[in-house]
Amino acid sequence: MVATYILSCIRIGTKPCKYFQLNSPLFNGEEGIFSKIEIDELIPSEWRLEQQYDDGQFEPTSWPVFVKPEWGQNAAGIQRADDLASLNRIRKENANQNIRFLIQQCAPESREFEVFALRHHADKSNYSIFSITEAVNHSERDPVNSIKNPGTEYVEITEKFSEDQLQKIWRSVNRIGTFNISRSSFRADSIEDLVAGKFHVIEVNLFVPMPIHMLDSRYRMKDVISMVLRYMMRLALITKARDKTLPEKPVFTKIMLYNRTSPVLNFLRSKI
16 A cells, blocks of 8 residues: 555655645644544544543543553554453553553443545545444454454445435544544444444544555455555545645654654654
8 A cells, every 4th residue: 555655646746755744733743643632632522432541540430441552553552451450450561661541431332333534635525535344343342443353353334324324424524623534433333323423432543544444354355456546546636635834743753753762762752
């Protein structure tokens, strides 16, 4: 995908490195991350799960809860705590890490949906690519679904929605934020509830939100290649059409230095 994106950018005359500016207004330059706490504040209250920084003393009133690094990709570092003993064990494991952790309430809904959205370069009120994929896990209750979880499979269900239903979900995504590219994780009890806005948001990915529906095992390699060619050209187009009046931020460099310690890296981090 990266190589195809670079070639697509060259073809239309834009710089591939400008990809990192697509969601830069939401990047916390001081912390060097897309802060989950700050993005959480964008979520309308009826969709937002209780979430807070873990101070080491907080005791949840319901279980399970999820312990999450303030920033990460593909569910890296997320662990489920089923009781106070397991929460304290996780805290002990994380004690030496130079990052902050969050505790998030478990969503009560039974099904998990990944909504990938790429804004249209010519009509920014609409999407260029929009897909809905269900994360299916039959082996765990309240799992940490990810590409690294062997019990998780991804099944694209976009075809189950009418265009009107897709537009309703697109409007829900835009209520959270006008992202150029995003993948949001929703928990709902049914497809109908997802359309009707009866869900909770468990995560919004803004850095490199892979179109995870391409992991659907029903797709053959030629299908995946076709999607990559089409998607990366559209990503190149929205990169070229980004708002160039916004100040640029060192998104890639800051994130690459995040949670890495050494005198040299600390010096570099202070200079960026």
